[in-house]
Amino acid sequence: MGLLISIDDTRTGTRTVALNGRLDNESAADLERQLDELWQSPFDVLVFDLKQLSYISSLGIRSLFRAQKLMRQRQGESLFLDPQPAVRKVFDIVMAVDLASVFASTQELDAYLDSMQRKVLGQVEDA
16 A cells, blocks of 8 residues: 545644555655645644554655654644554654664665564564
């Protein structure tokens, strides 16, 4: 499954971006394109609804952090709503460690994040 992105602007001054599926190296570019369009309109709060996001890669994290940085530059706020346990685990890892200093490559980092998310979901590693 890929990534479905829906954007809701029914709350004044707020944009809610709901992500459904996998935010990985392939789908991160789609998210970036939609966010680039979103930056053209004024709003103060960006909410990422993550309740249907089942997986996130390092490039996906980078996309979310880029959006967070752009919201700070706009003197706005970005919020993350209801991340699933596997995605929350990745957020915990990213906040606890400077990932660039630990992993030799993006592929190595993604393999590690994939492994952690599988453990949280109770899935067995492929042999």
